[in-house]
Amino acid sequence: QSALTQPPSASGSPGQSVTISCTGTISDVGGYNYVSWYQQHPGKAPKLLIYEVIKRPSGVPDRFSGSKSGNTASLTVSGLQAEDEADYYCKSFAGIKFVFGTGTKVTVL
Amino acid sequence: EVQLVESGGGLVQPGGSLRLSCVAPGFIISNSWMTWVRQSPGKGPEWVASMKPDGSLQYYGDSVRGRFTVSRDYARLSMYLQMNSLTAEDTAVYYCATQDLMHAFDTWGRGTLVTVSS
Numbered sequence: 001q002s003a004l005t006q007p008p009s010a011s012g013s014p015g016q017s018v019t020i021s022c023t024g025t026i027s028d029v030g031g032y033n034y035v036s037w038y039q040q041h042p043g044k045a046p047k048l049l050i051y052e053v054i055k056r057p058s059g060v061p062d063r064f065s066g067s068k069s070g071n072t073a074s075l076t077v078s079g080l081q082a083e084d085e086a087d088y089y090c091k092s093f094a095g096i097k098f099v100f101g102t103g104t105k106v107t108v109l
Numbered sequence: 110e111v112q113l114v115e116s117g118g119g120l121v122q123p124g125g126s127l128r129l130s131c132v133a134p135g136f137i138i139s140n141s142w143m144t145w146v147r148q149s150p151g152k153g154p155e156w157v158a159s160m161k162p163d164g165s166l167q168y169y170g171d172s173v174r175g176r177f178t179v180s181r182d183y184a185r186l187s188m189y190l191q192m193n194s195l196t197a198e199d200t201a202v203y204y205c206a207t208q209d210l211m212h213a214f215d216t217w218g219r220g221t222l223v224t225v226s227s
Contacts, residue, residue, distance in 0.1 A: 036214070048214060052213070091154075091156075093212040100155060
């Protein structure tokens, strides 16, 4: 199972928005509405940001939003803040298995 | 806040074995799907294995199937990952996490480092 494709990096100034794409296939992203997104700061465990494509767990700011079109899911971070600088990974259910994305490093300029 | 605590990592020689543990609150061990995820240095996370609450179903990633086994001990409030025939490619931080019904990994431990080297 190949990893989902994400851009290696993205950046924006405080207050701006960044959108990260996550491209898979019909066997994973395109076939299920079970895409989730995770934020990971250096030396820390990943943290769930988005699940079921668009839903946010309690406590996650509404600056984080998700969407999906066909085989590509996206995470948008609006109103960038310094603490948003981190690595971001998508993950998709793929029928009794899971596949993560390659990861995107977000830099707040 | 739910806390998961992994242990058992360390240095092991190629071809060796290691068993990781994940301690969780009783209501988690008894009622939640649980999963192992690993992350090699400088790489993204990789799903390793998941297990149904009653232990009747486990499924594994392609890279570990046949070598790794996941299990639970309800009395000890623990989940385990038995790892055999280890290679350098298994070097990683291993995390345990809860897996909700919508297939999201919603609570994570801090991880335990496994290094496979001679």
